[in-house]
Amino acid sequence: MLQHWELGQALRQRYSSFLNTSYHRQEIYVRSTDFDRTLMSAEANLAGLFPPSEVQRFSANISWQPIPVHTVPVTEDRLLKFPLGPCPRYEQLQNETRQTPEYQNKSIQNAQFLDMVANETGLTNLTLETIWNVYDTLFCEQTHGLLLPPWASPQTVQRLSHLKDFSFLFLFGIHEQVQKARLQGGVLLAQILKNLTQMATTSQFPKLLVYSAHDTTLVALQMALNVYNGKQAPYASCHIFELYREDNGNFSVEMYFRNDSKKAPWPLILPGCPHRCPLQDFLRLTESVIPKDWQKECQLASDTADTGDTLIPEKIRVTRKTCHSPATSTSLPAYVG
Template identity: 90%
Template sequence: MAGGQSGWSQAALLQFFLGVCLMVMPPTQARSLRFVTLLYRHGDRSPVKTYPKDPHQEDEWSQGFGQLTKIYVRSTDFDRTLMSAEANLAGLFPPNEMQSFNPNISWQPIPVHTVPITEDRLLKFPLGPCPRYEQLQNETRQTAEYQNKTIQNAQFLDMVANETGLTDLTLETVWNVYDTLFCEQTHGLSLPSWASPQTVQHLSQLKDFSFRFLFGIHEQAQKARLQGGVLLAQILKNLTLMATSSQFPKLLVYSAHDTTLVALQMALDVYNGKQAPYASCHMFELYQEDDGNFSVEMYFRNSSEKAPWPLILPGCPHRCPLQDFLRLTEPVIPKDWQKECQLASDTADTEVIVALAVCGSILFLLIVLLLTVLFRMQAQPPGYHHVADREDHA
């Protein structure tokens, strides 16, 4: 002390104690991005197929039907999705000096994993065969919304069928006509006179309805368990593994289709009702928070001119705690897809067949046992009697 005044000012004391606290307290962990899953639709392609009266047949598409126009992770087994995966990977991972094998080629090979179309139970939707799903679709066709939509568009569908040469054109198949016209218009081919802007717009609306028919309108949660919930279950499994293991890949990419995106987003109940455009991408980001817990954020990129749209899982904030994300999506996650795909009557029939088989087996064993006893009795020689051993006692 000097002159009755403290040698420490209030500010100096505060700074001293703050420094002591910082030395004693462990440093706060910054929020970090731990894992990303991407599901995107393939890029621009030619029509999948066309209609009989189309003036632009397959010979006008140098790459053939259903192929990307400019450019072959997990992907469905289609050229357009495999090529999209390769193109995206080429942009994401240009080779460094050690990875470059040709100075004139700024590319390095990266594997893309796939399975045959008939065996794909993850990305090719709708998944099948699934009798229960087909039953739900038949029930959907009986709903008032579907019936009214059919009546309202009967004359329009007849006109389109007559102009295209297609037979049995329905709300579920008319999307093919829109797809063909859209691809042709995108690539500068002239449309037939009947395909006015109003007609194309009408076809676009029916195309969007067909997506809703596949995965919603009726018993959406049940459909999700048999369709998009299968893919969502795998994504959730990956998120959980990444939260508990540092050995899991940091980025997982699925290259697939518009139906894949719709199936997933309908299961999550975040679908905006519109077809996903080319190269649109649904993103899952797994973060580790400052307190060590994990959270999930979702985004949907459907435009190159705008930032991705934040997607909010119903019942949770955008930064959704992982445990809440798992809890809220549990109702649409199948426990046993093969079993849930069976019809109730099929399950009952199977149980009856199994019970009859068990009873039959037991009866057969009893008959065999009875015959064996009878055979042994008949095999004993005449006059033979079994005499028990006796011991003489004094």
């Protein structure tokens, strides 16, 4: 919770000249997945972002301003809880991924290691896709200063970390990354791009949109954008989208990734565009990973053969273009963390 409170403070400092110093309901909208930890993270974050002004303090002894966090039941969440499903076409792509040389080789190379971990933990049916549970538990215990079991040597924990990273790649990459993105991270990206477009066309839209979710949410989004660094995001990471109105009236997008509390957020560059990417170019370059009809694209080919569905592109088409970025007049941030 402290990490998210500090993230809120960092965002307050970053946007001190943009956001109101006190909470205004018209300025911000927050949505979380329906898990205790993500809801609590959002609340801690907001406590750091919007410390109450004197008139907002309902008690002299409580320096806290309640701010609403919206959610939907897990069974209805088709935006933030990844991988999204049920989606037969995605499951078909995952089965195809299991047959790739990369997956097969990784499975063979780690068979004995997985057996060892299964014996030590008492878990059954440990695979490349489920081993992340073991790493998450050990990482959490280590972070809280607890003593790890003797078998969990630094080398073992490091190997588990690599396998967790591989499990993320399995979910959203390795095989047919663009098609997977259309069924997964592209869904969230589509909503974010819709938000940015609405921000550019109306002054009534909130200044700040916040999504509080999971590491898999960040991976799905960043794989769709083709900016994922291949490593698990640490606690309280956030992917930031900033919308700028240029002097000529056009809009541009900048992305940042905050994954280290001791450093400024890293600039992220969408392939095919400069860091300050014109909004229309951003929309064009990401079009191939945005689903036209998620429900339809989730159907198997045999189920859609007679429906005239649009063919899903297999590769991202990247067009390199020099873009001019005039001085900033307004920025409109949105972030996922």
